[in-house]
Amino acid sequence: MIDADALVGRAMALVEESFIAAAGPGGQNVNKVATAAQLRLDVFALRLPPEVFHRLKDLAGSKMTAKGEIVLTARSYRTQEQNREDGRKRLADLLREACNLPARRAKSRLNRVGKTARLEGKKKRGAIKAGRGKVSFD
Template identity: 85%
Template sequence: MSPDALVAHALTLVEESFIASAGPGGQNVNKVATAVQLRLDVFMLRLPPEIFHRLKTLAGSKMTAKGEIVLTARSYRTQEQNREDARKRLAEMLREACNLPTKRAKSRLNRVGKTERLAGKKIRSDVKAGRGKVRLD
């Protein structure tokens, strides 16, 4: 499944609820529930294990023990802007989980580089060994 198809499928399964916000809004913040809370049951997506584990790592504390990702957005004054913000953050998290991490290419030192590195380590070792207590033996 492509990342965009996964995001589209996930956004159909999202449950939204609006809660009272403590963010910007003046007196309006006490009257209108502008913050949005998104809940997505990850198991409903039927993700391959490797993508699921990356998503679990990315979500961190936002994922509950039941396998739900809970995102709260309260940065803006309107429900619509907060809803858009939360959906963007969820979509970005899902896309990032679909990306395979790039494998690190092993570096290889040549013989001269290796001997220079070991010589530097020996010099540093001698400096540190000379810092001990002076013995009068």
């Protein structure tokens, strides 16, 4: 089992930040100042176990490039610092979620009475649907 907090710590050391012009709130300020934070993390540099890597890949979706980089853009706030913190928090949440093992699904076990009741219900429903067919007068 991988320690999620240790992974997040390693990831934050490897993350590359850049700032780009943002759309959204800020008026003329967004045209002058690069406030949106773009975070890039090379997932292969983290040396993740295969099952954690695959969960991370599924969770990241289109945020992960073909080269194995996760690219997050945070532009919700008006300042660079707030956007940087928002991006780092989102990235940390994504990594923690990938470390969580999904709960194993317990096989449901139906007793004999439940099974016969289910099959009886299916037969009734099938009879209703069979009665809806085209009427022929032959």
